[in-house]
Amino acid sequence: MDDVWLGYDPRDVDSIVEYAGQLRGKTLREVTNIGEIADPHRRRGAFGSALEEHYFKIDPNSRPTADFDGVGLELKATPLKVNKSGELVAKERLVLSMINFMTVVDESFETSHLMKKASNILLVSYLYEPGKSPLNYVIEAVVRWGFPEDDLPQIRRDWECIVNKVRDGHAEDISGGDTLYLEACTKAKDSTVRTRQPFSDVQAKPRAWALKASYMTAVQRKIIDGLVRIPRAEDEKDLDVLALIRKRFAPFVGMTETALATHFGVSGSKDRCARITRKILKVEGDSDIEEFAKAGIVPKTIRLRKSGRPKEAMSFPAFDYFDLMERSFDESDFNGYLCQKYLFVLYREDDLGEYRLSDVCFWQMPEDDFDDARACYEQMRDNVRIGRADISVRSSENRCCHVRPHARNSEDTRPQPFGPPVVKKCFWLNQGYLQSEIERVLRS
Structure with a gap:
């Protein structure tokens, strides 16, 4: 599509993520010109389709390439709901891509179609509320996401369990109970639809790679509650934020950028000073700093x-x-x-x-x-x-x-x-x- 009307550069992943970040705390009605969605409650994926078409200006499609093909970034919208305990949890599994039984048997996990789809995702999480138009769902979080490295051993095991059933000619026996994080969910217009598998004449239900709702709940909690606080000693608990920051920086005033980088083991790069700042504040990782986010x-x-x-x-x-x-x-x-x-x-x-x-x-x-x-x-x-x-x-x-x-x-x-x-x-x-x-x- 001609990018004349885009608010971002489709060839620049940082521009896409920055533009997407403007969705946080807003609804599609607030950020697009669309008035209504036809039969929104009869269409699964109505929110995701509206997000693609009217915010990112992506033509609806089912192509196997990424939504932002120029940078290999996949757009995924996922709903949250409030459970009986008042907690935000995933409303459903996150569907990643269809499984092609005829070709998946020749793939390896590391180079699989699944990994290409799931390694670089722009994840948009919104709060589903019964009775509301999808245009009025509040967007809770927007992050660039991929499989966490610590989860890969289990995800690989789940993938192999499913693919081995196909290789054994038993795709019809795949079950959600076989796996922990990743599953092969049924994906068809109705329960009567069947498709071919390579090593058996028995046809199987069409399936798609998906992350289970329980897994997505854990992911969302980490994303939404993933802010980190500047740690405080006992004598710092009553300091305001600027006073706390000044106290953190005071011992390092007068040191050069080079000396600070050496002191904290920060390598030379464009964001070197930003990483030095986090080190001085004793904030580990890349999570947003809670005090900064709140203010x-x-x-x-x-x-x-x-x-x-x-x-x-x-x-x-x-x-x-x-x-x-x-x-x-x-x-x-x-x-x-x-x-x-x-x-x-x-x-x-x-x-x-x-x-x-x-x-x-x-x-x-x-x-x-x-x-x-x-x-x-x-x-x-x-x-x-x-x-x-x-x-x-x-x-x-x-x-x-x-x-x-x-x-x-x-x-x-x-x-x-x-x-x-x-x-x-x-x-x-x-x-x-x-x-x-x-x-x-x-x-x-």
Whole structure:
């Protein structure tokens, strides 16, 4: 499908996941233009179909390739329900793909069709509520997911149990009771449908690979409750979040990025400073930090020159030119980014050109500055309306913000409504503005 109307880059997995993340806490009615679904309660998969067609703009299909074929990412929607104890549990199994009895016998587990389908999933979990339209189901979680490594031995064993029955000519005897995590569930219009198997003349019920509801309940609990807290000593229990963070960072102030990376055993990479931050906070793994999630805090590393001026302007994700033209500033992603609270982890340049950890602070754009941000947004919006998305907003034209490219190269473009494709761009906070805001916050 032409990606003119997409809010994400289908060739960039991070762009897809970021776009999908905007679904959390919302309904399809809130994020799409669809009014109703025909006979929603008579159609299994009505929510998933609407999600594909109207949010991600994916044509309905049953092809064996991934939904986001350019990056090998599979989209799966799975319902949750509230049980009698008031807990969120999986409403049903998660169906992954049909089993082809004629070819599965020649596969190995590691290279199987199942593993290709299940190794890279965008999992969208929503709360099913009887009597409600699927358009009004609240989306509880959105994660990129694959089989956890610790579960692979059992999943492999389940796969082999099922496939060996097919190899023995007994696909008709497959039962859900044979396995623990993975199952071969029946998948047909009705119970009378049968299909061929390779080593027997007896026809068997069509089946699909699926993860059992009990397994999915465990997965969902880990996803939804998978936040990790910053550990606290006895004398830290009464500290507010910033005080706790300052206490964590204090012993390391003055150390260079290189020294910190060596101290914590963090290898060199684009996200090195982000991983150092988690190490300083004593947060293990990649789970979201509970304190940050509750407060909507986004950590951001800022490198300051000796003068205090940031080495770089602060960028936001690249915008879509169609989306920019159609949405007001108040409804825009840019406004949403500016409303967030940021934890600035500050590294300052020394006399030798090394960057040393110097301080931490919380920052959120003051209300008085939103008029400048709005003016930048509207100026760029006007450029798009006249077919001149190639013209940006310079930092000299706005006190707070500007627009410039944010792309891999000059060929990394996006379409615009009234002109030829233009290189990807995003909004940036000006270096001078950032410097004054950081100084203001540190003074206070």
